[in-house]
Amino acid sequence: MNELAALRGRRVVLGVTGGIAAYKAVEVCRQLVEAGAHVIPVLTSGAQKFIGALTFSALASEPARTELFGNKDDPIPHTRLGQSADLVIVAPATARFIGKYRAGISDDLLSATLLATRAPVLIAPAMHTEMWEHAAVQENLEVLRQRGVSIVNPESGRLAGGDYGEGRLANPAAIVLAAAKVMARGGDLSGLRVIVTAGGTREPIDPVRFLGNRSSGKMGHALAINAARRGAAVTLITTNPLSGPEETSRSISEIVSVVTAQEMYEAVLSRFSSADVVVMAAAVADFRPKVMSPEKIKRSLGAPEIYLEPTPDILAALVERRDRQVLVGFAAETQDVAEQAAEKLRSKGVDLMVANDVSQSDAGFEVDTNRVIVLDSAGGVENLPLQTKTALADVILDRILNLI
Ligand code: C5P
DSSP states (O other): OOTTGGGTTOEEEEEEOSSTTHHHHHHHHHHHHHTTOEEEEEEOHHHHHHSOHHHHHHHSSSOOBOOSSOOTTOSOHHHHHHHHOSEEEEEEEOHHHHHHHHHTOOOSHHHHHHHHOOSOEEEEEOOOHHHHHSHHHHHHHHHHHHTTOEEOOOEEEEOGGGOEEEEEOOOHHHHHHHHHHHHHHTTTTTTOEEEEEESBOOEESSSSOEEOOOOOSHHHHHHHHHHHHTTOEEEEEESSOOOSOHHHHHHSSEEEEOOSHHHHHHHHHHHHTTOSEEEEOSBOOSEEESSOOSSOOOGGGOOOOOOEEEOOOHHHHHHHHOSSOEEEEEEEESSSHHHHHHHHHHHHTOSEEEEEETTSTTSSTTSSEEOEEEEETTSOEEEOOSEEHHHHHHHHHHHHHHHO
């Protein structure tokens, strides 16, 4: 099937902001029209310093718009554009524009259209490497992602002024393909029942102490939220409460709070037969104290000897009982990540293993970003770049979808 088919007949507002890459938006416009979309360009005043509205008008389906006010035929163009759009793309999106959109400021036609629309939004940032890597820009993008905005990451390459680095606008064809995916996505996981486990289990030593680990649950939560956004019926079994807006938790069909590996085992197993996919993102304790002291262990009695026993292996139990279910495991390693993960994939018998090196400070436990290797049972090995857990969740879900 034509991979751009989802764009046919769609009303696409193409926002262009003021960066050197604005000239490439002409190509985005042309390719969108070629794919059958009805394209309405909207240029900010900054964009017009780099490229003329006339160029877009000549190629698009309607004349380019530039003004919020002063149009006699259409006194409120932003609401009309926003309401009637099937998709809003901003390419290139400058750091300034991204900040403005995140803050909800609407002081020109494009920013007002973005606030007035309920259509999906796709943003293709372009800026110098230093700006792209700035915490403010990354935080703004993360907030936008959490609001459901799709982002086409910039590429590495030559930048304005002869510099070289990450920040160059993604290739126009990649932007158009991402737009088609957004249009096709809406519900690409609909009809699927997905169980996601998240967080680290706590194995009690006495009523106040436990054996635990540093997992924050963020990766599992991002997987659950994104799977729900993409139409799956999601059961989230978690040791950590889900943070974020009320709508986020409402989008998840069932949230089950658990503490220990045993509780997680029971929660997963009792729901397994009706699931299509289980993603074990939780860091489940491998060992627990053999007995829990009913009273707080007293310091005055000296250091206790604590005997450990293995917890039930949830994934192993699922592999034994599976009929059609896709099973995904996670591996947190501190050395030889790829080899350890390949071995774990084999020994556990899962379809996908997502491995991360938790010895790095920007990946794995407690942080919002992750860098992982995805291994599949056919021998595929994919090294994914550092990205937010939200973005990574969509990549992992794409891989799961490929297996179904
Ligand atoms: O062997 P290791 O604990 O590193 O394996 C990690 C994977 O196995 C994770 O997906 C984790 O959720 C799962 N696991 C499990 N039951 C356990 C321990 C880990 O399902 N008792």
